[in-house]
Amino acid sequence: MIGLLAAGPFGLQARAAEGWRIAVIGAGMAGLAAARALQQAGAEVTIYEARDRIGGRVWTDRSWPDLPVDMGASWIHGLTGNPLTALAREAEAALHPTDYESAAAFGGGSERPYPAEPWDMLETAQKRAWKAEEDLSLRAAVEALPRWAKMTTAEREAFRAAVHRMVEHEYGADWGALSAWSYDEAEAYGGGDALFPHGYDQLARHAAQGLDIRLDARVQVVQATRDGVRLTFADGTQAEADAMVCTLPLGVLQSGDVTFDPPLAPARAEAIASLGMGLLNKCWLRFDAPPPVPTADWILNLGPPADLWPEWVNPSAAAPAPLLLAFNAGPRAEEVEAWDDATTLVSAHDALKGMFGTRFPAPIAAKVTRWRADPLVYGAYSYHAVGSGADTRRALAGLDWDGRLAFAGEAASPDHPSTVHGAWLSGLAAAEALIG
Numbered sequence: 121m122i123g124l125l126a127a128g129p130f131g132l133q134a135r136a137a138e139g140w141r142i143a144v145i146g147a148g149m150a151g152l153a154a155a156r157a158l159q160q161a162g163a164e165v166t167i168y169e170a171r172d173r174i175g176g177r178v179w180t181d182r183s184w185p186d187l188p189v190d191m192g193a194s195w196i197h198g199l200t201g202n203p204l205t206a207l208a209r210e211a212e213a214a215l216h217p218t219d220y221e222s223a224a225a226f227g228g229g230s231e232r233p234y235p236a237e238p239w240d241m242l243e244t245a246q247k248r249a250w251k252a253e254e255d256l257s258l259r260a261a262v263e264a265l266p267r268w269a270k271m272t273t274a275e276r277e278a279f280r281a282a283v284h285r286m287v288e289h290e291y292g293a294d295w296g297a298l299s300a301w302s303y304d305e306a307e308a309y310g311g312g313d314a315l316f317p318h319g320y321d322q323l324a325r326h327a328a329q330g331l332d333i334r335l336d337a338r339v340q341v342v343q344a345t346r347d348g349v350r351l352t353f354a355d356g357t358q359a360e361a362d363a364m365v366c367t368l369p370l371g372v373l374q375s376g377d378v379t380f381d382p383p384l385a386p387a388r389a390e391a392i393a394s395l396g397m398g399l400l401n402k403c404w405l406r407f408d409a410p411p412p413v414p415t416a417d418w419i420l421n422l423g424p425p426a427d428l429w430p431e432w433v434n435p436s437a438a439a440p441a442p443l444l445l446a447f448n449a450g451p452r453a454e455e456v457e458a459w460d461d462a463t464t465l466v467s468a469h470d471a472l473k474g475m476f477g478t479r480f481p482a483p484i485a486a487k488v489t490r491w492r493a494d495p496l497v498y499g500a501y502s503y504h505a506v507g508s509g510a511d512t513r514r515a516l517a518g519l520d521w522d523g524r525l526a527f528a529g530e531a532a533s534p535d536h537p538s539t540v541h542g543a544w545l546s547g548l549a550a551a552e553a554l555i556g
């Protein structure tokens with residue numbers, strides 16, 4: 121094992137967990153981080169993963185052999201001080217920086233001025249909302265502003281489109297569901313963002329080295345025994361351990377697909393119920409020649425419509441073949457997720473024609489994600505629904521069952537939710553809580 125963890129803030133004593141058998145549910149980044157830390161501390165660790173691969177929402181599709189594409193996470197958000205930057209260096213994974221300032225906006229077949237951002241008004245709405253007795257939705261907070269009342273229909277539509285692009289796409293949820301008090305409560309690293317031209321899964325594969333991972337092991341029941349925990353899998357087999365780290369995604373915890381016996385502590389159960397599970401879906405489009413788009417990293421589609429395929433990324437500079445990436449989020453993503461691949465591809469191509477003209481070449485192939493339908497996550501990542509916030513995540517994280525069941529995963533990261541680094545840090549925190 122390498123000294124990455126020992127050097128970090130969660131470094132555990134080398135023999136602190138010697139003699140412990142620990143089960144970790146889930147081989148996403150939270151599970152891998154927890155398992156690494158616990159194994160380093162001397163525990164005998166086994167990861168049980170329902171899929172036939174590791175990485176969870178870090179998933180590089182390699183079915184185009186010359187062109188790996190990330191179907192889940194793409195970016196390291198904030199390279200400075202981010203534990204994933206060190207992990208990427210260890211894994212010798214190439215990074216390709218992208219810049220939000222490198223952006224262009226198109227609509228109605230031509231380039232448009234970059235649209236106004238909504239932050240000013242959202243900040244005013246949030247400050248007002250903080251003075252209220254109870255949390256309310258971001259939408260309700262904005263619509264209560266005197267300034268909203270004075271806006272024309274066109275101004276409201278432009279503002280709404282900006283909120284969709286910049287807020288709903290970030291959190292994967294409708295502004296009517298997001299908490300006005302805490303929708304943006306999170307910390308961020310500086311140093312800009314970066315993509316993995318050869319796939320984010322390099323990090324997962326590197327982190328998994330030397331770990332005992334059982335694939336195709338779908339946990340259905342987790343029980344406390346007299347002196348430990350017992351897992352029952354979908355095929356009826358069982359495994360026992362002294363303690364356990366649970367990194368089941370929020371959507372799976374909310375679904376009730378996995379039974380906890382005895383039930384979880386009421387505060388934890390309430391936290392699970394009150395956070396939201398958002399949706400962001402991706403569509404990768406492959407072309408036989410470089411598509412006629414600007415070299416900017418980000419391309420905004422102002423529509424009409426403004427809320428379908430509003431965000432595009434041009435990773436061509438780093439990709440070995442011509443490629444574009446488009447997103448849908450929130451309710452629009454739910455709608456598009458129900459379409460078949462052919463309909464989705466036509467719609468994405470229509471959006472390109474709307475931005476750049478009707479002669480825009482058709483993609484030769486596409487890859488489409490459907491994260492809501494995935495029964496091992498039921499969504500993309502968690503968000504602060506009305507009434508929830510960082511404290512809700514604190515209530516989800518940590519120990520249950522007298523200290524033998526620890527929770528981790530992006531939803532359990534109070535400071536860096538909804539990210540890969542948040543998942544990683546939560547895994548390290550869970551390991552420390554279990555042994556500490």
Ligand SMILES: Cc1cc2nc3c(=O)[nH]c(=O)nc-3n(C[C@H](O)[C@H](O)[C@H](O)COP(=O)(O)OP(=O)(O)OC[C@H]3O[C@@H](n4cnc5c(N)ncnc54)[C@H](O)[C@@H]3O)c2cc1C
Nearest residue numbers: 146148149150170176177193194195339529530539540543
């Ligand atoms: C489309 C999309 C884009 C994203 N973009 C970014 C980005 O650019 N940057 C960023 O930082 N973050 C991004 N994220 C978020 C990031 O991917 C996640 O926050 C992070 O990967 C979550 O890690 P985790 O370990 O908490 O959960 P997961 O990776 O989901 O791991 C949980 C594991 O548990 C397994 N599991 C589920 N049920 C069972 C069961 N019953 N038994 C056993 N195992 C089970 C799952 O298969 C999974 O492997 C994105 C996510 C999506 C979906």
